[in-house]
Amino acid sequence: MxxxxxxxxxxxxxxxxxxxxxxxxxxxxxxxxxxxxxxxxxxxxxxxxxxxxxxxxxxxxxxxxxxxxxxxxxxxxxxxxxxxxxxxxxxxxxxxxxxxxxxxxxxxxxxxxxxxxxxxxxxxxPIPVWRDYERAGELLDALGVSASVLPIEVYRNGPRHAFVGLGSVDELSALRVDLRALAEHDDLAANCFAPTGDPLVWRARMFSPAYGVTEDAGTGSAAGPLALHLGRHGRVPLGATITVRQGVEMGRPSTIRARATMAGGEVERVEISxxxxxxxxxxxxx
Structure with missing residues (x-):
């Protein structure tokens, strides 16, 4: 027992x-x-x-x-x-x-x-490693998205997280994902994110049939890499604490704070709270 x-x-x-x-x-x-x-x-x-x-x-x-x-x-x-x-x-x-x-x-x-x-x-x-995602076009098709506002990169800190940026929260909420097509992306979680108007507050949704999760209400392993991704591409200052709100569309709202720092081109620290x-x-x- x-x-x-x-x-x-x-x-x-x-x-x-x-x-x-x-x-x-x-x-x-x-x-x-x-x-x-x-x-x-x-x-x-x-x-x-x-x-x-x-x-x-x-x-x-x-x-x-x-x-x-x-x-x-x-x-x-x-x-x-x-x-x-x-x-x-x-x-x-x-x-x-x-x-x-x-x-x-x-x-x-x-x-x-x-x-x-x-x-x-x-x-x-754990400090993630990242690279361009070689199947970005297929991923966009599975998500029903025409393009990402930032390069589609995949970060690994245990799970593999691919990040797809949308232009607005309305676009994020309107997603209708082809889960069968997405399941063909092995060992991958698809993370879609959008700005809220406050540069330090972001909305997110995560889909990963490959990990047995249709949609996740709060993805801690993705929040840290998202802060790093946004900082690397100039959307937030590196070292700033961002707030990630997820699970809203599921009726399970989650709030995660995340921060990433770099020095000399190397990641120093990734943390969430x-x-x-x-x-x-x-x-x-x-």
Whole structure:
């Protein structure tokens, strides 16, 4: 029997944001069993927490309904928030070092913690690498978009995120995606973004049938690279904190703050911050 917690991530309001299932003590579960539990939960991701093996405070494995990911933003961020909110011994002095398939990811927590809510958490993300996306034309066709306002580039920090810029929030909300065509883009999440009128506030939608996610309500692993993408192409100052609002069209609004810095042509730091709220807990009889 294993306990689990459901949290809504990138929000401080229950039943908004991006839901996540966390199994805080997963010792004894095989990879196959974890995959079946993730399929049973049927959320975009389910995480499983183990004792550390590489110098961190905890080790986390991440499963979508169709496979395991080495790293993803919403599940790692949400897991850290759950562990902080429930008093996990790995959280010490308001900090946590989480072992993932992309290395050790540090978190810090500030403000009040209690009542199922961590008011503010900050996450230092793996540094992404990027390149032009060689199937950009096919991607635009699958999204039903004629062109992108910025070059279509794909960033990898665990998942692969392709970024397609639209001219307005109205265009973003009106998207009608061909999910079958998009599923032919292996190991890829399609992230569409648009300006809001405030240069530091952006709207986003993410579609990834390749990762078993029709549409995602809040994509933490994409928010950091989006800040970098916008900064590299002169849409926001590098080093500025942007706000990414996602999940609006799904009725699950999420808010993520992201910041990226570069020096000498190299990325120095990519970080995101936000909130999460616990909404349920239970037991798995497996």
């Amino acid at each position: 294993y306990g689990y917690v459901i949290a809504d991530v990138f929000t401080d309001t229950a039943l908004e944001g991006n839901p996540l299932a966390v199994v805080p003590e997963a010792d004894g579960l095989s990879a196959g069993r974890m995959q079946r539990i993730a399929r049973e939960m049927n959320l975009s991701e389910t995480t499983f927490v183990f004792p550390p093996t590489a110098g961190g405070d905890v080790r986390v494995r991440i499963f979508t309904p169709v496979g395991e990911l080495p790293f993803a933003g919403h599940p790692t961020f949400g897991t850290a928030a759950v562990l902080a909110a429930t008093g996990h011994p790995g959280v010490r002095g308001g900090e946590l070092r989480m072992e993932t398939g992309m290395g050790v990811v540090p978190f810090s927590f500030t403000g009040e913690s209690g009542g199922g809510r961590v008011r503010t958490a900050r996450m230092l993300q 936000g909130s999460a709220v616990l909404v349920a807990d239970g037991r798995l009889y497996v």
